[in-house]
Amino acid sequence: MDIESIVLASRNEHKIEELRATLAPLGIELKSTYDFPELEEVEEDADTLEGNALKKARYVHNQTGFPALSDDTGLEVDALNGRPGVFSARYAGENASYQDNVDKLLDELADIPMERRGAQFRTVAAFVTDGDSYTFEGVCRGVIISEERGSGGFGYDPVFLPAAYTETFAELEPTIKNKISHRGKAIQKFYDWIENKKQK
Numbered sequence: 001m002d003i004e005s006i007v008l009a010s011r012n013e014h015k016i017e018e019l020r021a022t023l024a025p026l027g028i029e030l031k032s033t034y035d036f037p038e039l040e041e042v043e044e045d046a047d048t049l050e051g052n053a054l055k056k057a058r059y060v061h062n063q064t065g066f067p068a069l070s071d072d073t074g075l076e077v078d079a080l081n082g083r084p085g086v087f088s089a090r091y092a093g094e095n096a097s098y099q100d101n102v103d104k105l106l107d108e109l110a111d112i113p114m115e116r117r118g119a120q121f122r123t124v125a126a127f128v129t130d131g132d133s134y135t136f137e138g139v140c141r142g143v144i145i146s147e148e149r150g151s152g153g154f155g156y157d158p159v160f161l162p163a164a165y166t167e168t169f170a171e172l173e174p175t176i177k178n179k180i181s182h183r184g185k186a187i188q189k190f191y192d193w194i195e196n197k198k199q200k
């Protein structure tokens with residue numbers, strides 16, 4: 001497979017730079033939605049992470065003609081039967097802030113003891129080329145602690161303690177978080193797959 005450029009369906013500068021550096025050694029140029037100002041915001045209204053990731057990547061591929069990559073992430077809490085999941089960004093309402101969402105989560109889990117506060121972040125990355133689509137999943141297990149700790153990261157990071165670590169995602173060095181995280185694992189799977197394809 002001869003892939004020279006990929007468009008990442010994201011306006012998140014941090015995600016773009018990180019993936020650009022990851023793909024550079026493979027000789028793959030990473031473009032982003034900033035390179036295609038005519039692209040519209042895709043409504044993430046599918047009822048699964050897979051559905052949203054594929055919807056975004058298909059739209060960007062169809063509009064630009066380039067292979068497209070996207071990702072969608074959710075926090076799946078065991079005691080809430082997997083909620084907020086695909087609704088993680090708007091758990092506390094349509095325009096909820098990260099803090100609103102964390103507050104609602106801690107509220108809902110207030111009576112749940114530590115041993116039943118298991119949760120996982122799950123990312124699905126979708127890659128769409130002419131006629132083909134592929135998905136790559138990354139999962140990071142941990143627990144939701146009862147008070148926020150740390151000032152790094154974003155979203156639910158201050159209350160997520162990854163398994164086998166004593167620091168929350170908001171306390172860990174970003175390089176460590178990226179290595180063990182749901183998104184890091186999904187992107188690593190994509191990287192391994194595309195590296196393999198490039199060699200054929």
Ligand code: IMP
Pocket residue numbers: 071072073074075088089098101121153154155156157169181183
């Ligand atoms: P997105 O699909 O990357 O936009 O993520 C959806 C929502 O999940 C975000 O708005 C955050 O609330 C949450 N989220 C995604 N990734 C992370 C993470 O690495 N740490 C904490 N929260 C996250």
